[in-house]
Amino acid sequence: MSSRADSKKAAREARLAAEREEATKQRRQRTWALVGGSVLLAAIIVVVLIVVSSGDSDSGSGGGDVSLFAGIPQQGIELGDPKAPVTLVEYADPQCPYCKQYTADVLPDLVKKYVETGDVRMELHLLTFIGPDSDKLARAAYAAGDQDLMWQWIDIAYARQETENSGYATSDFIDSVSEAAGANVEQVNSESGSEAVTRQISEAETAAQSAAINSTPSFEIGPTGGEMTALNVNQLETSEFEGPIDEQLADAQK
């Protein structure tokens, strides 16, 4: 009697143990399936993000629209009529992607609307905080300024901007930008290491420090020869600049 009950009990325990083992096995399989699916989904998300991110940082090629500056007075870092009532100052780094965006999307509108008409003169202070390529590019741009071609030079350099600190500012790159800007290539190269250019870079840094500039592009606006005030923009869109410029022009006419 008892042996029959024992064997029934043993059989039930064996069945339960087998069921437990099967359940554990199925749970493990399900968990690893979830792990595998999650890894696959995560990989897809990351690959998409990296591909989009890399695509964004790819450089453009070709050149800027230098015809924009044709017929506009230019001297060193200045663009426009020296007697224009309002001055717009830009602080930029040659490797800064937002400066490239401003130069491509906003600057042409402002030049056509305000600089060509003699209402605004612009100054460009190039900073070199992003890295060694910034220094090489800024030096060459200032050197082109010696030939009154700084604005063309930097416009083309922005249009051809590559991944920052990738070492893209080679002598070939700089020569090709100088050539496209219509500058004397040898003169740009010889002048870019000069004390005068070093002084200009130093002056730009000093001006940026005293204006409390901590990002690029940053802007100041004011009456020509008068006190400059910060022009803060939320978006790099022409409309963000038009209001403050129109206000300054209205003040100048009073």
Place this chain on the structure above:
Amino acid sequence: MTRIRADRPTMIATALALVGIAIAAYLTWVHYEGISPVCTTGGCERVQASTYAEIGPIPVALLGLIGYVLIFASLFVGGEIGRALTFMLTLAGFAFSLYLTYLELFVIDAICQWCVASAVVMTLLLVTATVRLLRLAAPDQPAPG
């Protein structure tokens, strides 16, 4: 009255997700305000001005904020799907943090302390999410909540 009791890895993950949200929210605010983040490493400004600070029109900081919020929300999704979702999100976040750290070290050549902090938080989140998920396979594991 039913009290929901979270296990320890879930509580740790919740705290970490909140820290991640705080870091990413600060960096997103700094991005849209156009100001420099508080920085002791000296490289934050350079990283912020980098081409890689945005993916299309979306700042990476905002993307991080969205990611942390999703991770936080996934911790309240019950069952194995919830745990798998947290694991998937933290794994993606961890892998993308690795990529961003590589960019900082070898491309941008600058280190941003906030990005490092976020990468550490994401790594710890991945560890806790992995523990939560693998516990499902352990014998006699009660149903996950």
